[in-house]
Amino acid sequence: MRRASPRTSNQQQAATEQQASSQHTPELDGQQPQPSEQHEPGPQQQQELQPLDQIERQQQAQQTNSLIRSPGQQQEQSQAMIEMPPPPPPPPMPPSAAQQNQGSPVAAQQNQGIPVPADRSRDSSKERMRERSAERRGEWRKERREEKERKCSRCGPQYDCISLWLVIWMAVAILPLTSAENRINYGVFFKNEGTMAVVNDYWLHTMLVYLPEVPIEPNLEYNCDGRLNKKTCKLIERAVDEGRKLYSQTRSELRALRHRVSEIFTNDDVEEKRQKRSALPFVGKVANSLFGVATEDQLNKVIDHINALQSRQQKALTSFSKFSSQYGSIVSGQNERMMNMVKQIEDNHQLNIMLGGDLKYIENEIDFTLGLFTKLMHVSTITNKLTFEIENTMIGMNDVSHGKLSPILFPPHMLSSTLKKIKASLQKQFPGLLINQNLQYYYRYGKIATHKLNQSIAITIKIPIASHDLFTVFHVKAVPVPLNATSKHATLLHNVPEYFASVGNHHISLNYDFLKSCTGQNPMFCALENTKVSKKPHCLKALLLNDKTSIKDLCDFQLLPNSISSTLTPVGKDQVLVNRIQNLTMRCSSNVTKVGCDFCVLKVPCSCSIEGDSTYIPPHRICEHNETTEILHPINLALLQQLFDEGNFSDIFGHSVFQTPPRVTIPTLRLYNHNFSQFLTKDSSIKLNLRKVMSAAKKGETIFQSLTEPLLSGDLTLPTGGLSLDDIIGYVALGVAILAIALSATLTYKIKVLSTAMLTMAHAKANTAPNFIYQFSSPSPSPKIEFDIYKILTHEIAPAVYFSAILLLFIILGVIILCKGQGQKGPAVAHRVRDDLPHTSPASF
Structure with a gap:
């Protein structure tokens, strides 16, 4: 990047000022200065200030050109920008107009004492005006320069501020880049689906639609008696008949409309109940005292009064009929005379017309006929408009009955005025809320409720109220990213929602079913009870912000072993993600090319299709025109964050791609x-x-x-668990056996002692000869016990069984030792018992 030096700017400034002074010299010949030159800078002054603006434009152009360079060139450019020397101080102030005019011919003549001609007497005032304008221009340039320096007061002069910003931008930008919403280095793609507003509450607005009333049929009378001829009279009769037909048609349509409305909507009118007459006088009196029902006497008084009024009216009518008959005879005579007179006048008039050839009458008849036709056409037009309005009203009522707001009943201008009033009312009470001002939303998605009140229809519409913060909704798609060009393993972001909405520090994880329940398109209005707005840090939020530190801490990337396969995935209108395909055919209108790569993003030109072994992507007709094919190579940034320090890839972000495949060497995965x-x-x-x-x-x-x-x-050993069912049964059986053996030993000892005592106390009996009888008995077969020493030796014996056997052996030995000791003590006890018993003779037995 090159910057204009102060010397160049000073030279340009001096040249422009000299040119301005040379351009002002014709004023010495009598030309008046322009007011605009005295109060505001002219084109030449703007040309003097051009270098600073030109520097900014050159820097912006250089920034744009730097975005299409390779990473190596960008690094060299950034180093060059960092090593640039500090800019020189700002250029000095331009000389005043008086100093500039010292070299003019007029000033030289004045200094030398040469008289000035008379026609140049006003030159001194012009010079003073030029001096004031030059001073104002200098002050204006100084203020503008100081204002620009104040804008970057913390980073030094203006040039240093611009250079620092360029360094930052070049450190961030690595092009060619994909879309800013694609994080291909993490395998995540965001597609903008519009905006979404979270509905907090609803404004219920009710509007009334009044039903038209059927008018009373007018009494159309016409009189053909007079100077009208028969043809004109017949014409009037036809016009009156046509008007009656139009009235009848309109009246039937209005009645059909009211009948249709009464069928669609329910009527909530309360009919007044008249007083009922009691069946019996007694019952009527009781009912009159209790409920206020009219009695028979009260009705009789009313009937008598009505009869008296009717008799008086009959007498009056009789007298009036007699008077009218008498007066009618007189009027009829006069009428007959007048008719004769009219007839004579008419005959005379007709004779005058025939004799005089009066065409005035014919013209009047023609004008009358044309006026009659014009009036009839006007009435017909009004009837057609009324019929059209009735039909539209019927259509609007049908739309309302189906739950849709009709633009016929509520025109856009009326609905827009209503929404503006509601918005103004909300802004006064709740400044942080808004309503949807899109009229198509209410006509298409508006929810209404109807109710009939007497001769009108009440229609209530629900207007959603949302906050000013509109969430941006993204459709999220995660794809596996290979570790490098040769690896068969890939990384994939885990637990990715189908849709993600974000605004500021708030975000929502959504799905397709939730978005279907929203109304509207852009923005979409969604109910608050179905959403959970969170402020916790989220992985997708960090991906959108390209916050690599938060991505490493929040995102759960999974390694998919041996998951790489040949795939072709569209990721945009003109971009295709190619994975492990080396032979792709791109067919365009003019040529056919072969492309392919291990893992890259292929930018497809307009009207070009891509064919693979088992994949076909049709061409796009509506796209940006691009004749060249560009291949961009991403990198697995999630892998780099786990293996390398942040400083090694500080200028690589989730959407950064390269024109050449990056080289990544990773340790061997065992x-x-x-x-x-x-x-x-x-x-x-x-x-x-x-x-x-x-x-x-x-x-x-x-x-x-x-x-x-x-x-x-063998790196993991399973810990031994608790006692199994066999062990529990073995220990229980062992305990029962030990208890049984102890009880058996105790009982044996007691029985032995008791038997010894019984033997000593037994009576002696005479010896009798025994009887010996031999009986033949069939020997019972002894059970055959199978003995397999191999099974016994190979049978798995639990440690509990060994413990039980050893314990049982010790118990048996203890019982044997105990029995031997008791056997030695038994005879001594028997002798002591025998010595204590009295001696008896054998005869006593």
């Missing part, structure tokens, strides 16, 4: 593989945590894909 692994049940899509995988790869550890693999390798 994924565990065993021949027995094919017999184990595995998940169809194994996902590993990228952070843990990279941590194990940097340490050179083996990466296991399931819990069974460390068991096979």
